[in-house]
Amino acid sequence: MLDSHFSTIDTDMAISMSFVRRAQKMSFSKLGEKISGLNCSTLRRYMQQSYPCVRPIHVVAAMSWIMMVPMTSFYYALRVREHYRGMDDRAIEALYCVGRLPSQQFDLYLEMVANLMDSEARSHFKAFQTKLLTETVPSSCYDDLLPPKVLDINEFAIDYYRSISITVRQFRQDNNIPIDVIARVLGLTGYQYRVLEDVNKIRDFSVAIGFRIKVGFELHSHVNFTSKMQLFPQFHQLRQHQHIRDTLIVESFRLLNADSKNLASDLLASLSSYYTKSETSDGE
Structure with a gap:
């Protein structure tokens, strides 16, 4: 079932990353300036449906940080109307830019x-918001979690896969999951899975493993798998904030009537446009 469910995951990621890039009006040259160790031509290929190779999960993670969107946004981009029920196309596009809103502006918008x-x-929304923030509020400030001006993709990959190695092994042991079972869920051979758990072996893995473990084991989130990042702890902290923002926006729109949804959509689009104007495309 998982194999068929994620059979097009790499193509889906290509379409989704391209969609978000366009929504943010970010050119490839601008994107290339924000990352080292990965040239623009490779970035272009990763966002082309016809490119046959896998999209490494650390690259997708890095793109999510640079673009300030949750990794799940890439997955949901093709199912976006289902995930963000009640939002029109303009609001959905704006939602991919909302990560650039500073904390104060986001709180004011809500x-x-x-x-x-x-x-x-x-009253329901306020209670929901209070409960969510009480249970999950991170200790860090959202405004301090922006990516570096230039993200070194190689250093990021080492830190990212090291965290996955530690946390996925802990997850397997805590839940008494046999290696052959978790390997099958992740779509890996036993040998490949052992490499994944080995902190001394850094190897690219498909973006599929992140979504397969979430769906296969019915996890609410896979944020915890980045909790052991040491060089870039801000990435993990940001993902916690993003989960909160996403949850609050979805719930708030669910509670609006049709006219109010239109007003909220217009407001979100205007705010998002203001905070992404510096990322205007250079014609690509």
Whole structure:
């Protein structure tokens, strides 16, 4: 079932990353300036459907940080209307830019959206927001978690796969999962899985492993697998914040009537446009 479900994952990632790049009006040259160790031609190929090779999970993760969108946004891009029910196309496109909103502006936006709700819905949303923040609020400040001006993809890969090695082994041991079972869920051979668990062996793995472990073991999130990153701990902390933002926006739109959704969509699009104007495409 997992094999068929994720049979087109690399093509899906190509389409999704390209969609987000365009939504943010970010040119390939601008994207290339933000990452070292990966040239623009390779980035282009990763975003082309026809490119037959896998999209390494660390590259997709790096792109999600540079573009300030959750990794799940790439997965949901092709199923976006299902995930973000109630949002029109303009709001969905703006949502891929909302990661650039500073904390104060994001909180203000949510407050304005809440004021568009009726009293019962507003009370529900406030209770939902309070509960979520009480349970999951990170200790770090969102505004301090921007990616480096230039992200070294090789250093990022080493840190990323090291964290996965540690956390996936811990996950397997804590849940008494046989190696052959977890390897099968991840779509790996036994040997490949052992390499994944080996902190001394750094090897590229397909983006599919992240989504397969989440779906295969019915996990609410796979954020914890980056919790052991040492060189770039901000990446893991950012993913926690992104999960909170995404959850709050989806819930807030669910509680709005049709007219209010249009107003909230327009507001989100305007704010997102303002904070992404510096990333204007240079014609690519």
